[in-house]
Amino acid sequence: MDIKEMVASITKEILQSMNQEKKKQAPRVLYVFCDSQAHEAFTDHFIHLKNHGICHDILFLDGETSSWLGMHKIECGGAGKILTADEYAPAPLEVSKDYVGIVIPELDLDNAARIANGLKGTIKAEIVFSALVTGKFVIAGSDVPGIKRADRRTLQTLTLTPAYEKLFQRHVQELKELGVEFTEQKRLAERVVSKLKAQLQKEEAKPAQPALTALDEAEAVFSGKLLTADWIRSQPQLRNTTLLVKKGAIVSPLAHDSMRERGITVSYL
Known part of the structure; x- marks a missing residue:
């Protein structure tokens, strides 16, 4: 090299480690709203998240198959056809990668049915699908009518018929089985905070992974990302052996010299 x-x-x-550290210090969640006015009632939620060191982004739906995330317009063209409006905009399935969780204050019958049956084709359905598949949490409002804002304005009605309401509740139960959590809209931010605190406590309870794992007298494994001469000097037991290093790890020139003096050879996994 x-x-x-x-x-x-x-x-x-270094850049990757800085990005990982930044993400670790400031977890980020995504709020998905029906339109550009739906977020106004959730200002207190955002203050609550900020006070607990949690960042948030807002995605505004512009219909069923398009949305706005910042300055990027995200579009999906239905099952089997995913496109982006500009070269920097992520596809709907890629959106959840940058967030620890997704918050959907208002879920409607159409999207609940799609998600419960594993169907895609709308922004909400694809984001929730990708989040659940990749192990991210999804929290939705429980006290919702099941009929989307645009339909309420068009039909001038606030609730579903009893038959549709029963169908909606059936899909809600199916979503719970898939891993979607439901809570009151006014407690969504509180649920996010408690969820992230619980995850942090689990991570802190995990034992630290050792940087050196001995396999036998002839081999040992270095699990870190940067192998330095100082680290070699701190391991007096390493002599006349093979040190297994993960692919992509950086070995400094001085570390090579120190290993040569001790008869240590490097083998990449």
């Missing part, structure tokens, strides 16, 4: 490749590799590693 020449000096340019080494500098590029080290720089990439």
